[in-house]
Amino acid sequence: MFDNLHLTNMLRSEVESVPETGLPLDAFPDKIQEIILNLARYENFNVEYTVSIILSAVATAVGNSCHIRIKGEWKTCPSIYMMLVGRPGLGKTPPLGFIYKPINEYDDRLHEKYELECDEYERAMSVGKHGNDGEGQLLKKPNFVTTVIYDSTPEAMMNIHQHNQRGITLVVDEILALFNSVKRYNSKNNLIEDLLTAYSGQPLKVIRKSESRPVLIKNPCVNVIGSVQTNMLQEVFRAEFLANGLLDRFLFVYPKKQEDIRMETGRKEYSPP
Template sequence: MTAATMKDAFSRAEVVSIWPKLDRTLVNNGRRPAVDMPPHLFGAVWDVILQVADATATKPDYAAIAYLTAAASLIGGKRRASPYGLDWSEPCILWCAALGDPSSRKSAPLDHMTKPLWALQDAAKEEHDERKREYAAEVERAKVERIAWQDEVKQLAGSPGGTPPMPTIAVEPEPPRERRTVISDATPEAVADVLVGNPQGVLCYNDELAGWLESFDRYTSGGRPFWLSAYGGRPHAITRKGAGTIHIPFNGVSVLGSIQPDKVVDHLDGANDGLVPRILWAWPDKLPPRPQTVRVDRTALEAAYSRLDHLGWGEDEAGNPCAKVLRLDDDARDVFSEWEISNAANDGEGSSLFASFAGKLGGLVLRLALVAELTDWAFNGGGEPATISLRSLSAAIAFCEDYAKPMAQRVYGDAAVSSEDRNASLLARYIVKNGFRTVNMRELRQHPHKGHLKPLQAKGAMDAAFEVAQDAGWIRPAFSRDGDTVGQPRKDYDVNPAALGGAA
């Protein structure tokens, strides 16, 4: 055979791969893809959300859920949404979680959208300081009046007749409570103490939401019952040893925070008591770093927050403060009734956690519609709305159908995957992201890889992930020693070229 015929034969020969078939599904491991955040629910605030997304190199999701939670916390107990104007009404309370890997820049957009809440709190400090001075004067006056009353009682000692009652002015007043818009201490006692002076409710903002989730069962005073009550805005009482009982007419706490996907899984196991399925999840795809192109202008956002904060209370028949109830207008009511039937027919699809989440969507739709209606008023002015429009309701329903449901399926579906498969999926994504041709188990346990592969650092997790990846055709052992040295060989693994887009 001549050289020419040999070359021709080789060019026509079938290439046989020495690698097994690559399982490309390992990268996502059945995880539902992220969906885009729909803008219609947000109205005029959407421009600010896009500016924050641009400034933080993130998708709009994180800034959007931060706005929803912050706005809900300012409305709080002052307004409720009712579908039919009868007994059922929902408080303006939202729990939202920003999911993403440690380098997803989750915190920055949340900070942007909650920063004006701190400004509102600081602005109230001057008034609080003045009230403290008034309180000190009232205490001194009460002391003087009490002494005068005591002298009067002494003068009457031994004489017939009743004891004169202590005058009201002799009773020391309660100290003034500080205006709080944001808290981070999630113990029931600490939250209850804040709510006594902030009856409209408050935002519990935790950059690491795992601590809040862990707090449910940490306290003997009843963490889970307290937080279930806090989502419903129900009256609540906490008895403290030696300090009496705190009575809270409106236990209303909106919650915002960030968490990593691998950490949230630990809190989903056995969590189907109705508490975790109340969370609205945002888990967008991570964006690469990029330069900021526009400056964030929070002027309109700050004005809107202030307007929501200054919403007044209604009054009950006895003249006591109570929530004003906004019912759906006639068109919105009919649409909501039809959607409820459709949602109930499909809420059994998927896992039990998702079924529980979907079963609670009626209340979430009403809460989101209330925020949307008052957002439009806060940004655009005019008279305060007395009902919730079809526009706001339709936007809330579309948001839940097109975003909230798919995101919940993404979160709960990830929880259904075994930890070994999740870790192998993380390893596969890390290989593709960095374009590794070889990987070494020991090196992946060290800087700079260790921080990106935290779940794999647990005992046995790295070995299990490598085993799954090898079975899926992603890697194969290529152990070697340097020269004629003795001891354990280097545990190098070759990466299947097909995983990086090449030929195996």
């Protein structure tokens, strides 16, 4: 027997033309289906983008807290590399910002905590310099912990992941910016190699002269999500990325519904439960 919510979702799915996309919406729990359909109805979000971004956000939230056993000792974390493909105006960015908002708010609280710890550390160090108080020597320098990274050098990305062993996610508005960063920094940029290694679940180890200690991440968990315009796909499918297998690891999301996002006035906004 189907409950009321399940039946309602089935009817609303028909209204939103979800079956025409081939999207298996019924694979999600009824409550998640309701949220997806509400976002389509009240925020005009593309259903296919919304579902894909939810998968990315859930993978980010789970991180290394749960692994999937593929076979025998072969285990993997929920790591998804995703590209949202579409022309300008199709509505790739709005659902990305909305769905990742709870994770960003969690990161904001971590940042506030970090700022307080830094203030306490600096106060203790200042007291220690002007007196015999050993409090400053007992305190460890705070580490910045965050989950979502929008722009950083590869070295900073590795350091952040070291302090957040649960996992990190690279969120880039334009995925080409991530790829082009390989050229932006220096010839020893190992971003692509690190992404390939992390996706395979192999340890990440970085030893540099500038670092007092090596960076070691035994169980990397990295998610990547970003958008790319349809007419820029040829820049993504460059020979070097095809040869090293990076693009084979990406999930490309190109919706069948090609309606531009509608900005309607006087329409009720959706607030998730």
